[in-house]
Every structure is written in structure tokens, then in C-alpha cells.
Amino acid sequence: MKSCLIVDDSKVIRMVARKILHELNFSTQEAEDGQQALDLCRKQMPDAVLLDWNMPIMNGIDFLRGLRKLPGGDHPVVVFCTTENDIDHIQEAITAGANEYIMKPFDSEILQAKFSQVGLL
Amino acid sequence: MRAEDFDLIAKILKERSGLIVTADKSYLLESRLTPVARRRGMKGLDDLLGSLRAASEDLLREITEAMTTNESFFFRDIKPFELFRTAALPQMLQARAAKKSFRIWSAACSSGQEAYSLAMILKEEAARLAGWKIEIVGTDISAEMLEKAKAGLYSQFEVQRGLPIQLLVKYFKKNNEMWQIDPSIRAMVQYRDFNLLGDPKSLGQFDIVFCRNVLIYFDQPTKARVLDAISRNMPDDGLLYLGGAETVLGISDRFRPVPDQRGVYAVNRGGNGAPAAGVASLFSGGR
Ligand SMILES: C[S@@+](CC[C@H](N)C(=O)[O-])C[C@H]1O[C@@H](n2cnc3c(N)ncnc32)[C@H](O)[C@@H]1O
Numbered sequence: 001m002k003s004c005l006i007v008d009d010s011k012v013i014r015m016v017a018r019k020i021l022h023e024l025n026f027s028t029q030e031a032e033d034g035q036q037a038l039d040l041c042r043k044q045m046p047d048a049v050l051l052d053w054n055m056p057i058m059n060g061i062d063f064l065r066g067l068r069k070l071p072g073g074d075h076p077v078v079v080f081c082t083t084e085n086d087i088d089h090i091q092e093a094i095t096a097g098a099n100e101y102i103m104k105p106f107d108s109e110i111l112q113a114k115f116s117q118v119g120l121l
Numbered sequence: 122m123r124a125e126d127f128d129l130i131a132k133i134l135k136e137r138s139g140l141i142v143t144a145d146k147s148y149l150l151e152s153r154l155t156p157v158a159r160r161r162g163m164k165g166l167d168d169l170l171g172s173l174r175a176a177s178e179d180l181l182r183e184i185t186e187a188m189t190t191n192e193s194f195f196f197r198d199i200k201p202f203e204l205f206r207t208a209a210l211p212q213m214l215q216a217r218a219a220k221k222s223f224r225i226w227s228a229a230c231s232s233g234q235e236a237y238s239l240a241m242i243l244k245e246e247a248a249r250l251a252g253w254k255i256e257i258v259g260t261d262i263s264a265e266m267l268e269k270a271k272a273g274l275y276s277q278f279e280v281q282r283g284l285p286i287q288l289l290v291k292y293f294k295k296n297n298e299m300w301q302i303d304p305s306i307r308a309m310v311q312y313r314d315f316n317l318l319g320d321p322k323s324l325g326q327f328d329i330v331f332c333r334n335v336l337i338y339f340d341q342p343t344k345a346r347v348l349d350a351i352s353r354n355m356p357d358d359g360l361l362y363l364g365g366a367e368t369v370l371g372i373s374d375r376f377r378p379v380p381d382q383r384g385v386y387a388v389n390r391g392g393n394g395a396p397a398a399g400v401a402s403l404f405s406g407g408r
Contacts, residue, residue, distance in 0.1 A: 085277065090290050101286040103277050110281045117199070117285055 002120060003027045007037040007063065008052040008081070017050055017081070020108045024121060034058030038066050045072045048120050050111075051098075053082035053089070061096055068097045077118050081106060122147060126170040130184075133173065137185045138262055139318055139339040139347070153187045186263045190338070193231040194282035196238045197333070201362045204382050206242050209329055209360050214249065216358055217328070222254040226327035228317060228351065229335035230259030233270025233310065234279070237302055239331070240309040241288055258324060260315035267312050273302035317347050321354045328356060334364035341372060348373040352388055361386040 004026040006017045018028050029046065031037035035058040037049070049067070053060040060080065067073045077099045082089070085103040093101055100114045115121045127147060134140045142149065151166050158169035161180070169184075176184075196202050217223045227236040236259035243255055261267050280289055280300045293300045315324060317335065330351055336344045351361065352375035361376055363369070363384050369376040376386035 085295075087290060087295055090286060094287065094290065098286075101289075103281060106281070110278070113194075113282050117283070 001025060001027050002047040003029065004048040004050060005029045005031060005037060005040060005046040005076070006050050007031045007034065007055070007060065008050075009033060009055040010052075013052070013081075017111070020111050021050070023108070024112060024115065034060060034063030034066070037063050038070075041067055041070060041073070041076070045070075045075050047076060048115070049076045049078045051078055051080050051082075053080065053084045053093075061092060064093070064096045064098060077120055079114055079118065081111075122150070122167065122170065126167070126173070129173055130170055133181065134185060134188055135340075135343075137181065137318075138189065138316065139343040140185075140188055141338065141340050142188070149188070154184060157183055157187050186265060189263050189266075191231045191263060191266050193234045193334075194279065195234045195284035197235065197283055198365050198384075199283070201331070201333070201384050202238055202242060204385055205239065205329070205362070206246070208382060208385075210242075210246065212358075212360075213328060214253075221252055222256075223328040224256045224258065224325065225329045226324070226331065227257065227259040227310075228315075228321075228330055228332040230261050230270060230312070231263070231266045232275075232279075233259055233266075233273065233312070234275075234283075235259070235331055235333065236270070236310045236312075237273070237306055238283075240306045241292055243309065244292070244306060255309075257310045258327070259310055259312045260324065261312075262314070262316045264314065267314060270310075271307075271312050273307045274299045275302070276300075317350075318343070321350055324354070326354055326356060327359065329360050329362070330355060331362045333362060333367070336367045337364065345373045349375050352376060355388050357388055357390060359388045361388070 004021050006014050006028055008014050008017070009032050014030050018030070021028050026048070029040055031040055033055040038058070051060045051064065060082065064078055067076065078097065079100040079102060080093050080098050081102040081104060083104045090101050099118045102110060102114055112121065127144065130150060131142045134142055154166050154169055158165050163169055213223050225239055227239065230236050236257050240257055243250060259270055274296065276299060280293065289300070292303045292306050294303070313324065315321065332351060336347065339347065348369060363386065365384065369386050370378070375389055377389040379385040379387050
């Protein structure tokens with residue numbers, strides 16, 4: 001079973017994502033901000049990270065840059081999932097090492113499509 | 122709905138587009154034709170069906186188009202597009218090395234995602250294709266879908282189904298809430314109005330044909346007829362790509378499956394002896 005870390009400050013979004021990911025047979029962990037997520041990754045690298053952009057304490061892009069510097073930090077497939085939907089943000093995410101990018105609102109179909117595109121399914 | 126009205130609309134749809142509507146799918150008539158009726162100032166489906174016997178060509182066309190299912194997405198099912206890039210493309214580059222050109226047909230292209238997916242693949246391979254002239258032609262029966270395909274404007278939802286993010290960034294621009302495909306990609310595809318029940322001769326010969334997720338709506342004889350017409354419009358080494366739920370097996374011996382390439386079929390001129398023909402004759406009995 002593959003593991004996915006859900007990073008989002010919205011409890012509702014985390015719940016929706018968790019439900020979809022469980023249906024897709026992922027085990028999940030959750031973090032409310034980038035810092036919590038980095039701490040969890042230091043303990044154990046997930047196979048995938050579903051990552052919000054705007055969060056308190058540490059945002060998604062700073063988390064991603066931090067993650068890619070950790071030992072084993074290039075293992076997780078990182079899929080952004082954010083309301084930021086302009087080319088500049090997407091470009092910045094790719095440059096920082098994101099593998100895919102979901103523009104909110106999303107549904108299970110989009111998440112599934114994106115996860116299979118990056119070989120997680 | 123009166124039985125005779127149902128029979129008439131079913132007959133009209135089958136004749137005009139090949140679409141088979143069975144009684145258990147009659148709710149589709151309700152949901153797709155009620156808006157047509159309303160646009161014409163009628164109360165609902167029953168009025169529309171009642172007017173069929175005196176219907177103008179215009180109305181019949183509108184009804185036929187309204188009944189099409191136009192769902193499509195970029196790189197649908199992925200695999201066929203990978204096979205196109207890794208198998209068909211090298212094969213064509215070798216086989217057409219002398220004339221340096223070949224033609225691709227997205228038959229039943231809907232809103233253009235299939236044709237544009239192929240165009241993006243070619244664009245990504247541009248280095249190997251320098252000096253080549255590769256035409257992509259997209260055809261559909263729906264004028265509305267062809268307009269949409271030509272415009273190359275897609276919603277956020279549409280660009281998130283199957284399109285890798287790197288290609289979105291590279292080949293699309295955001296235009297308010299929509300995403301506009303790059304003019305260089307748009308220029309690689311020509312769109313034409315074409316009914317698959319007709320003779321494709323005027324479109325010219327195609328080396329590679331994507332005819333995906335449209336045969337499913339037809340009955341066996343119509344599928345056979347369409348496959349036959351497509352094969353006559355292809356060279357001996359042509360390749361056909363069908364949708365995930367479609368096959369030629371048991372329907373037509375004009376094509377045979379390409380081993381290890383799911384959904385890909387090669388033109389079969391021999392008839393007997395080839396594996397496809399052998400299997401086909403098992404199923405098709407009276408052909
Ligand atoms: C489900 S879409 C498939 C689009 C695309 N090939 C794909 O696989 O994503 C089916 C398309 O077939 C078109 N169609 C249905 N009957 C047709 C006919 N007789 N001739 C040409 N196009 C037809 C419809 O208008 C619709 O756009």
C-alpha cells in the first residue's frame with residue numbers, strides 16, 4: 001500500500017482528500033502546514049504528497065524546497081493542490097520540484113487522473 | 122412517449138449518425154432533446170417528436186447533433202498515445218523517409234483534445250521531425266464541437282483531465298477562466314465536418330487513424346461498414362487506433378490486431394490467413 005501525506009490547513013479539504021485517497025488504496029497522514037509536514041517527512045518519507053500552497057507557518061512551496069533538500073527527499077511524488085491557478089505559480093512549483101499540479105476545485109476524477117499520470121496508480 | 126414516435130426518432134438517428142437508441146436509453150432523448158424543443162418554442166419532447174414527420178433538414182440536424190456524446194479528454198487512456206509516439210512514429214519515419222510526409226486522422230474528434238494531444242506529441246518530437254510535413258485532420262459530425270475544437274479554448278476542468286502539467290505550462294495560455302491552446306499547436310490541426318457514415322475519400326488517404334470511442338454507439342453492421350470505409354482510405358501499412366471498449370474482432374476483417382499493442386490495428390488486405398480474419402470469421406457467421 002502506498003502512503004500519501006495530505007498537507008492542507010483546511011480540515012474539510014483534508015477530509016475530502018483522505019476519503020478519495022483511501023478509495024484509491026492509499027494510507028494517509030495529515031499535516032496542517034508545511035512545518036508539520038516537514039517534521040513528518042523527516043521521520044518517514046511518504047510515497048506521495050498532496051500539497052496546498054497557502055498555509056500559515058510554512059507554505060507549500062517552502063515545504064517543497066525543504067523536502068527536496070532532505071535525505072531521500074526526492075522520493076515522494078509531490079502533487080500541488082491549490083487555488084493558485086496562474087501560469088506563474090505553476091511554473092514556480094515545477095521549478096521547485098513538483099511533479100503534478102491540481103487547480104482547485106478538484107474532485108476524485110481529477111485527483112485520480114493526476115495520480116495515474118505520475119505513476120502513483 | 123408513444124411507441125411509434127420512439128420508433129421514428131430511433132430510425133432517424135440511426136440513419137443520420139449511426140446512433141442506436143434502445144428503449145432503456147429513452148431517458149437520453151428526454152434530457153438531450155428537451156432543450157432543442159424549448160429553443161424551438163415547443164413545450165417539450167412530445168411536441169418535438171410529434172413534429173418530426175414535417176421536420177426541416179435544419180431541425181433534424183440539430184436533433185442528431187444534440188444526441189451525440191461529446192466527452193473527450195487530452196491523452197485519453199494514455200497508452201494509445203504512448204504507442205503512437207514509441208511505435209507508430211518511428212515506423213512512419215522509416216517507411217515514409219523518401220517523401221517525408223504522412224497524414225493522421227482524428228475521426229470523431231469531438232472538441233479536439235485527441236487531435237491536439239497528437240499535435241503536442243509531434244511538437245515535442247520536433248527535433249526528429251525537421252523537414253517533415255505531418256498533417257493532422259480532425260473530423261466530427263457536430264458543428265458545435267468542431268467550433269470548440271477550432272477555438273482551442275478549454276475549461277480548468279478539461280485541462281486537468283489527462284494533460285500533464287508540463288504540457289499545460291508549455292502550450293496553453295490562461296484567458297480569463299479558460300485555457301487557450303498555443304497558436305502553433307492549433308495550426309497543426311485542420312478541422313472538417315464529416316459524417317462517418319459517408320465516404321471519406323474526399324478527405325484523402327490517412328496513414329494513421331484514431332477512431333476512438335465512437336463505434337460503441339453503432340450496431341455491428343454500421344461498425345463493419347465504417348471500418349471498411351476507413352480501411353479503404355488507408356495505405357497497406359496504415360495503423361488504426363480504437364477506444365478501450367472497441368475492437369475489430371468479430372466485426373471486420375479489414376484490420377487485424379497488432380501484437381502487444383492494445384487497441385492498435387493494422388490494415389489487413391489479405392482477408393484469410395491473418396489472425397484477425399480467422400477470429401473474425403468465427404464470430405461473424407454470415408458475412
Ligand atoms: C465520445 S466522443 C469521442 C471523442 C474522441 N475521439 C475521444 O476518444 O475522446 C464521440 C464523438 O463522435 C461524434 N460522432 C458520433 N457519430 C458520428 C458520426 N456518424 N460521424 C462523425 N462523428 C460522429 C460525436 O459528435 C462525438 O463528438
